Amino acid sequence: MNIDDIVNKIANFIRNTESKNHKKNSHKSGGTNNKLFNIVVLILIGILLVIGNNYFKSTTATVSTTFKNKNTADENMISSNELNIRSIQSYEEKLTNKLKNILEKIDGVGKVDVMIYFESGEEKIPAININDSNSITDESDNNGGKRKINQSNNGRTIVMLNKGQETEPFITKTYEPKITGICIVAEGAKNKITELRIRQAVVNLFNLSEKKVNVYPMKN
Structure with missing residues (x-):
């Protein structure tokens, strides 16, 4: 009541x-x-x-x-997104600093500023639990007819890990963000030979085409 x-x-x-x-x-x-x-x-x-x-x-x-x-x-979702963003930013900063440091060690290059362009964020591949089943059933009716039924079930679930009160996917592989272009400003780039050396070094390091690597002389 x-x-x-x-x-x-x-x-x-x-x-x-x-x-x-x-x-x-x-x-x-x-x-x-x-x-x-x-x-x-x-x-x-x-x-x-x-x-x-x-x-x-x-x-x-x-x-x-x-x-x-x-x-x-x-809050858990926001926390996870923030961690992903920080992880990507940390990767970009480390890569930028490494490239800057290696280029400045080349004779005649001088001071260098680097900007790297990325297509997207990192890609994480979770572990998948595969549970496939297949069953074949033979049926017959009163009139003598026969038929065979083939039934397949494909089961795919993401493997989850418990971390305290939270759960998260078990990651088996992580692909870093794809680089789409690099811009370099160097003191020694006024010299055409130095500019070419910088360009070739970056092309070979990141397996990029030459049109995706831009090198400019630094303003005095």
């Missing part, structure tokens, strides 16, 4: 009791009935308040738990 049913029953009880009290002719009897009526009404109101209080407490607790779980999931 919900709260609405209880309220309706109390209202009907009050109406019926008032109707009976109006039919009473004796003042003494009417006074006694009024006292009894008031006591019953107070008891019913008290019961209603207790039930209502418990109902709203339960509802509030459920809503709070739901929002808490949702917020926790959102």
Whole structure:
């Protein structure tokens, strides 16, 4: 029984009791009935308040738990995305610094600034649990007909690892972001031979075509 049913029953009880009290002719009897009526009404109101209080407490607790779980999931997702972004940025910075340092060691190059362009972020390959099944069923009917049913089920699920209260995919391989172009500004690039040496070094290091490597002289 919900709260609405209880309220309706109390209202009907009050109406019926008032109707009976109006039919009473004796003042003494009417006074006694009024006292009894008031006591019953107070008891019913008290019961209603207790039930209502418990109902709203339960509802509030459920809503709070739901929002808490949702917020926790959102926080875990945000945390995972932030870690991926930081990992990519760290890789880009390390690669840029390595290229800068190696180019500056070439005779005649001088000071160097490097910018590397990437097509996308790193790609992670998770472990896959393969569960394939194949069943063949031979059926025959009353008329002598026969048929063969071949049913195949392909099951693929990502293998997950438990880390405390969180789960994450088990990564078997990680592909670094693909480089689409490199821009280099060097002090010694005014010399055409030095510029060519810089370009060839970068092309060979990253297996890029020459048109994807731009080399410019640094402003004085």
